[in-house]
């Protein structure tokens with residue numbers, strides 16, 4: 001049986017990693033915390049050869065993210081429960097996730113944070129490209145509907161407890177099921 005997926009979506013610096021760690025520490029079942037950041041931190045990319053232009057990132061990026069999206073389904077198909085943190089950048093990515101995760105139990109969580117706070121965090125962190133948070137802020141919540149939404153400025157302990165409670169009480173049809181139905185209606 002496929003693992004269950006809690007998918008956190010929000011702009012850079014909204015607090016996805018912090019929340020994912022807090023959920024993972026409290027939830028009553030084993031969940032793997034999975035994100036692009038983990039792959040990057042593991043050194044998956046030939047970083048210096050991309051940075052020096054030898055390998056073209058604009059060509060490689062779409063296939064890297066497509067592989068990431070497919071890997072979510074693959075890990076869940078192995079029976080693993082996942083807390084996935086992601087920034088859904090485009091409507092195509094949203095559609096791709098809806099189709100790839102058609103047979104999975106997905107609980108879709110939106111993390112909201114005021115732009116002024118995102119930009120403050122971005123400056124303070126110093127390890128994010130300035131402007132990334134604003135670009136994400138303008139698009140990432142525009143592609144779909146959620147099962148649950150949270151305030152990324154609230155303490156992560158209480159937010160994690162609220163996410164777990166809402167996940168335990170989740171009902172059908174999920175946001176992913178409703179969005180897929182919308183896609184199919186639009187296609188007919």
Ligand SMILES: Nc1ncnc2c1ncn2[C@@H]1O[C@H](COP(=O)(O)OP(=O)(O)OP(=O)(O)O)[C@@H](O)[C@H]1O
Nearest residue numbers: 011012013014015016017018121152153154155156
């Ligand atoms: N609830 C919160 N209250 C105050 N600060 C927070 C909260 N959650 C996260 N932060 C701070 O915001 C910064 C970004 O947090 P985090 O790495 O969790 O964000 P993220 O959405 O995963 O970012 P990215 O997508 O860029 O990886 C960190 O400095 C973190 O300590």
